[in-house]
Amino acid sequence: KIFVGEYAAQSVGVASPNNRNNLQCALSEAAFMTGLERNADLVAMSCYAPLFGHEERWQWRPDLIWFDNLRSYASVNYYVQQLFSLNRGDVVLPVEVAGQEPPTSKQPGLYPTSSRDERSGEIILKVVNSAPHATTAKLKIEGRRPIQGTATVLAGEKLTDENTLAEPRKVVPVNNSLKGVGASFDYTFKPYSLTVLRLRTRVQS
Structure with a gap:
């Protein structure tokens, strides 16, 4: 350790x-x-x-x-x-970004991590989009079927954006409900963002 x-x-x-x-x-x-x-x-x-x-x-x-x-x-x-x-889970879940080369400073992309909250049963997906453009990904959840979810997004317009005494809340997290979630659904990650998705699930039949 x-x-x-x-x-x-x-x-x-x-x-x-x-x-x-x-x-x-x-x-x-x-x-x-x-x-x-x-x-x-x-x-x-x-x-x-x-x-x-x-x-x-x-x-x-x-x-x-x-x-x-x-x-x-x-x-x-x-x-x-x-x-x-x-948004810290109890069990880390495997996550894969298919069709993407490992992101670098010259080739931005998605940085994901996923875990499960044992008490609530929710799947927690955190994703950083380092690209200057929105990125739509098809999320596929194996073994469980999401039935509803929330998205918390921390994003700005420019990489130089920062909070100050004059603008203390220029860049802050924004919460939204997710619609159309399922075992496979599309989600668009904002440019220059950290997104936390919390998905309530049930066993896939």
């Missing part, structure tokens, strides 16, 4: 004072975290660092939560951590 500690994507360079908590870094961390979850048999714990940063008196960028003497806001990176924390 290993502990993956103190990671954070750097928008400019390691320890650069110009690093930003932007959407690109948040999605990079989310893609990295899908790998942590898929390898949960080896990765026991992980943590982002640092946590807090003062708008005028900070020692390191980026940070999850920023504040001044009167106000505070959560970075886009914070919401990535929140979504993974609130």
Whole structure:
């Protein structure tokens, strides 16, 4: 077992004072975290660092939560951590993206991970779309039939989008109900997004 500690994507360079908590870094961390979850048999714990940063008196960028003497806001990176924390399954399920080469910085694509919540029986699918365009995928669930579901999407218009004191909720998760779910159904992942699908299922007859 290993502990993956103190990671954070750097928008400019390691320890650069110009690093930003932007959407690109948040999605990079989310893609990295899908790998942590898929390898949960080896990765026991992980943590982002640092946590807090003062708008005028900070020692390191980026940070999850920023504040001044009167106000505070959560970075886009914070919401990535929140979504993974609130949507953690008990059993990792195998997941495959058919017809896609492994995504890279020059060839963006989908980064998926899937798990099952033993208490609710829900299948939880987290997918990062690193592409600048929407991507429609046919989701096929084997062994169980989804009967309803929800989608929580964290997305922005540009990779440089970030939350600030002036716009503390520029990029935040948005919840929606899913329609037309089944053992096989189409879903369109927004460009530059992290999507969490929670699917209530029953045994496939």
